[in-house]
Amino acid sequence: MANELSMQLQSLLRYTGVSDQYASGSKVVNQANQYFIKGIQNIGFAIWEAIDVGAEITIGNIGYTVFQNLDATNYVQIGVWTGAAFVPGQRLLPGEISISRWSQSLISLPYAYANTAAVNLFYTIYAD
Secondary structure (H helix, E strand, O other): OOOOEEEEEEEEEEEOOEEEEEEEEEEEEOOOOOOEEEEEEEEOEOOOEEOOOOOOOOOOOEEEEEEEEOOOOOOEEEEEEOOOOEEEEEEEOOOOEEEEEOOOOOOOOOEEEEOOOOEEEEEEEEEO
16 A cells, blocks of 8 residues: 555744745655554653553654653653663654654664653654
């Protein structure tokens, strides 16, 4: 099959006389299988935590990821665990959303780290 996952992106900026907008239209990508996982995970403060990807998502088949910080005050970082340290790759401020393709060349599945206090992190992770 082809074109199983469809996405749209739109951004709009209006700030003190400056404006910009972008709309991608609908983009479709192929999926090799039907696996995905979604949930809301509480990410504790001052410790990196593995995001629960379930049994079907692996470093060899992870594809697109959607993250949203549900906290009203604190930010959360998304990144990888090297075996010795957490390495952040994304920072989501309160309410922010991120959509990206996770690189299968990274050394781990997604981890998260909350700033100042625990946050709830919404996620959807699709297998490639």
